[in-house]
Amino acid sequence: MALPILNTPSYELTLPSNGKKIKFRSFLVKEEKLLMIANETGEEKERVLAINQIINNCTFDKLNANKMASFDVEYLFIKLRAKSVGESVDLKILCPDDKETYTEVTINLDDIKCKRPKKNSNIIKLEGDVGVILKYPSIETVAHDNLVDTIVDLIDSVYDGDAIFKGEDFSREELSEFVESMSQKQLQPVVNFFENMPKVGISVGVTNPKTGVKSTVLLEGLDTFF
Numbered sequence: 001m002a003l004p005i006l007n008t009p010s011y012e013l014t015l016p017s018n019g020k021k022i023k024f025r026s027f028l029v030k031e032e033k034l035l036m037i038a039n040e041t042g043e044e045k046e047r048v049l050a051i052n053q054i055i056n057n058c059t060f061d062k063l064n065a066n067k068m069a070s071f072d073v074e075y076l077f078i079k080l081r082a083k084s085v086g087e088s089v090d091l092k093i094l095c096p097d098d099k100e101t102y103t104e105v106t107i108n109l110d111d112i113k114c115k116r117p118k119k120n121s122n123i124i125k126l127e128g129d130v131g132v133i134l135k136y137p138s139i140e141t142v143a144h145d146n147l148v149d150t151i152v153d154l155i156d157s158v159y160d161g162d163a164i165f166k167g168e169d170f171s172r173e174e175l176s177e178f179v180e181s182m183s184q185k186q187l188q189p190v191v192n193f194f195e196n197m198p199k200v201g202i203s204v205g206v207t208n209p210k211t212g213v214k215s216t217v218l219l220e221g222l223d224t225f226f
Helices: 029-041 044-058 070-084 147-154 172-180 184-195
Strands: 010-014 021-025 088-094 102-108 113-115 123-127 130-134 155-160 163-166 199-207 214-220
Touching: 010 070, 021 070, 029 044, 044 070, 070 199, 088 214, 102 199, 123 184, 130 184, 147 155, 147 172, 147 184, 155 172
Parallel strands: none
Antiparallel strands: 010 021, 088 102, 113 199, 123 130, 130 155, 155 163, 199 214
């Protein structure tokens, strides 16, 4: 006798980066197990791998999280969590007025949005006719501790006049040397692109229980909510 098949409801959302609508399902026990094991290791690399695998599973293998923009991954994972575990999450927030007192707030994950900057060109002129065309970083790129490694992962292509060379056609060592050859003036627009990319977050009002001072705190990133 075969065991019955359990039905899992599916949902729909719009990806912030391109406006594409995708379908997803909630976590199953096997995905919860993946995340639990990754969190127990304490290794950021394992956590990123688990998040990527969960997204691949829960979007019916229609998305490759390794190739998605980091803010798309964050936004999708938060919505996955909301549908799987519950929309509300309780957080302890450090009050900014004295920077020592914590207060508890309840966040509705459905209220979290992806905020896009008004202007953030991905075409950066470096010198003369030479420049780079950048792409949004993956969640693995964001986890880099080294700035050069981060910038290397941002390079989609390099142009010299009308000639365009894909970044993937060069070795990581070659791209690293290229980034390290930049002056601080040339590097700054690249860093600005990274720092000004869309961010997933929410602003919440908090009241310091000791001082009574009311403040607004901006919460961003997966680590903030889980």
